[in-house]
Amino acid sequence: MTGPAIVATGVTRTYELDGVSVPALRGVSLTVADGDYLAVVGTSGSGKSTLMHLLGGLDRPTGGTLVIGGRDVTSLSAPELARLRNEVIGFVFQSFHLLPRTTARDNVALPLVYRGVGRRERRARAAALLERVGLGHRIDHRPNQLSGGEQQRVAIARALVTGPSVLLADEPTGNLDSATGEAVLSLLESLHADGVAIVLVTHDSEVAARAHRRIVMRDGLIVDPAPTPGGDR
Amino acid sequence: MRLAEAWRVALDALRANRLRSILTMLGVVIGVAAVVALVAIGTGTKQQIEQQVEGLGSNLLIVVPGRLEAGSVPSVSTLSLDDVDAVSRVVGDRSRVAVTVASGETVRAGSRTTFSSLQGVLETTPTVFVRTLDRGSYLTRADVGTGRRVAVLGAGVATQLFGDRDPIGRQITIGGVRFRVIGTFERLGQSLGVDRDNEVHVPVTAAQRLLGTDRIDGLAIRAPDRERIDELGADIVATLGERHPDTDFSAVTQEQILGVLGDILGVLTGVLAAIAGISLLVGGVGVSNIMLVSVRERTREIGLRKAVGARPRDIGLQFLLEAVLLTTLGGVLGMALGIGAALLVDRLTPVPAAITWWSLALAFGVSATVGIVFGVVPAQRAGRLDPVVALRTE
Incomplete structure (x- = not known):
């Protein structure tokens, strides 16, 4: 891919709740380059979750421009946006979001279903990625047979299975104890070393401190580093 | 996907x-x-x-008193055997005309009894309708002419009264009057909800005497050819109409019934x-x-x-x-x-x-x-x- 993975310029997002406009993002400019390792820090209500939804193509900005994988999100239809999420982005959620009653292997293979990859190849790729995250011995286990740390590693394997350029992780260690959280973070860092850009949304400053770059959000704006007019970070 | x-x-x-x-x-x-x-x-x-309906035989024309339409009350028949002669002349062949006078009667043979459908008929019945005999013989023209007390039993009646024994030549009583069995029908089963094996055929004259009537219930004609069946029906209705000015008659074909x-x-x-x-x-x-x-x-x-x-x-x-x-x-x-x-x-x-x-x-x-x-x-x-x-x- 040419150019940065994600470029946000003056992005705003306003929710309409019962006719009242609630601004969640009030003008955010941000670039996620290939191979970045970025932490987004902020208290609850700072707009960091909204930002992550936008960066991941789950939502469209109200104003400003947002380019993901070289494509302007505002001009894309819902199916095109879905395809963009499938190809460019990998999501890791705080609560894992694995399908119950579905094996680790089939959970990991899920994004490939929507890419139209055949069953045999899906299963092979999923198995390889589970091996990569250290769960080669657990491929036929269901989520309720796995520990929290293992579930999150399955979720990471799923995020990686399509070969995305950016991994968006929303409080990936939020539901884990410190030891398993540390293991998950190391795993993410080893992936970063392999060339995947990582955006880590967290309110934990220790976790954020491990990133190469850190931005702090408050009230829908980036407050640190301080915004420079027309500047792009 | x-x-x-x-x-x-x-x-x-x-x-x-x-x-x-x-x-x-x-x-x-x-x-x-x-x-x-x-x-x-x-x-x-x-x-x-x-x-x-098709099993009754082809080209059948059924003549009944009254109008055949929904809601009409069934009429009491005023037809008699003289009318049958008149109709036979219209048809041109007596063997193509069948009649019935029917009544439910108790039939007895020795100690066994059964309740069956008594049918007073002409000797033409097996030709007009499709009826085949199992044993013995059917009524003759002479039986009808003299009102002889002979009977042909449906398969069900024969079994009820005689079991496995041969009923031919044996005596039965119908409504208290003695008849002699001269034949039995082949088993036929149900037809339009009526058990056809429960019939007992006797000469129409004998049935009229037994029932104390000179009426008949209806006529059936096997038309000589299919094309003229409606015309024939109209002729018969007209003839009967002349003889009974106060009564309406209807002639229906199988196609109409169907x-x-x-x-x-x-x-x-x-x-x-x-x-x-x-x-x-x-x-x-x-x-x-x-x-x-x-x-x-x-x-x-x-x-x-x-x-x-x-x-x-x-x-x-x-x-x-x-x-x-x-x-x-x-x-x-x-x-x-x-x-x-x-x-x-x-x-x-x-x-x-x-x-x-x-x-x-x-x-x-x-x-x-x-x-x-x-x-x-x-x-x-x-x-x-x-x-x-x-x-x-x-």
């Missing part, structure tokens, strides 16, 4: 909620089973009646199928309802699928196929149940049933359509869910 994959996902979802899926299906199962069984019974009855019966049965079958169809519709509403519940329950799953790249139509397809799978599985089970019920009715009751391929195809098509129609709204709702909102749902 590939279609095969979507089917698999839908099947998995149904398996995950096995009891709920089965209960939801039950509505469709019952609806389809009812449609198949009721249409089979309607069709079977219609076929049976057609066979029986047409009227067919219309009535067609309407009945249609009404039954429509009622069954309503239950299928109710089943469809149940499917719609459960699918909406299912979409709500799996909002998080929908959000996740969308996050990893499912398009709205992928999600919609998944839920639509789930609904279609529910109803088509229900449809197949319903067809099996309906066929089973129809066969059981056919076997265990006098009501006949005939499974028709079109009713099976229709039931299956309708159940699949019900799935699509009632699955569309839940599927669209699932497909349009905002992934951000869906992921947040607990």
